[in-house]
Amino acid sequence: MAQKLLIDMMKIREAMVRDSTIVLPEALFYPSGNSNGLKSICELTVFRFTCRRCEDAPCISVCPAEALEKDDEGIITRHTNLCVSCKSCVTICPFGTMMTDFFRHHRNKDLLYNLENVDEMEKFINACPPGTVTLTDDDESPEKNIYRLNDKVLIKEYLYITEKE
Numbered sequence: 001m002a003q004k005l006l007i008d009m010m011k012i013r014e015a016m017v018r019d020s021t022i023v024l025p026e027a028l029f030y031p032s033g034n035s036n037g038l039k040s041i042c043e044l045t046v047f048r049f050t051c052r053r054c055e056d057a058p059c060i061s062v063c064p065a066e067a068l069e070k071d072d073e074g075i076i077t078r079h080t081n082l083c084v085s086c087k088s089c090v091t092i093c094p095f096g097t098m099m100t101d102f103f104r105h106h107r108n109k110d111l112l113y114n115l116e117n118v119d120e121m122e123k124f125i126n127a128c129p130p131g132t133v134t135l136t137d138d139d140e141s142p143e144k145n146i147y148r149l150n151d152k153v154l155i156k157e158y159l160y161i162t163e164k165e
């Protein structure tokens with residue numbers, strides 16, 4: 001079975017607190033299975049694991065372009081073809097969930113990796129802060145805060161759980 005990427009969001013945050021000049025590389029799948037455009041792993045991770053899934057989501061109501069939508073599980077999707085990068089959603093989110101990095105139109109191609117390609121995956125690992133992204137044979141393991149993002153990526157993150165769950 002192919003190895004998976006394990007992205008440790010806790011360690012990434014720690015590294016960024018230690019060194020505020022760090023620019024995180026971005027990893028994408030082509031095409032994104034999630035929406036009408038390319039999505040960074042970071043954006044998918046944040047909406048899946050960090051977002052509080054507000055019932056009357058202020059980010060959705062403030063969006064002037066109707067670019068944000070909730071799926072059946074309450075996970076927000078940003079339609080990149082509609083988003084005009086105004087960042088109103090970033091400002092209004094009471095939990096500081098979204099990062100302004102999501103809305104860059106001009107991505108730095110030197111820091112953009114296609115995870116469908118094994119060589120690029122290795123380069124992505126090497127471009128991330130040391131020890132934050134590794135390859136693993138393991139699978140999802142909630143007791144270790146490790147969750148599956150997709151077939152190729154595991155995310156280590158504190159999971160926000162609503163009372164309903």
Ligand code: SF4
Pocket residue numbers: 059062063064065066067068078082083084085086087088089090103
């Ligand atoms: S940045 Fe995009 S998704 Fe956010 S409010 Fe503006 S148009 Fe909507």
Ligand code: SF4
Pocket residue numbers: 051052053054057058059060076092093094095096097098
């Ligand atoms: S306002 Fe913030 S926490 Fe609430 S649904 Fe939107 S992104 Fe998630």
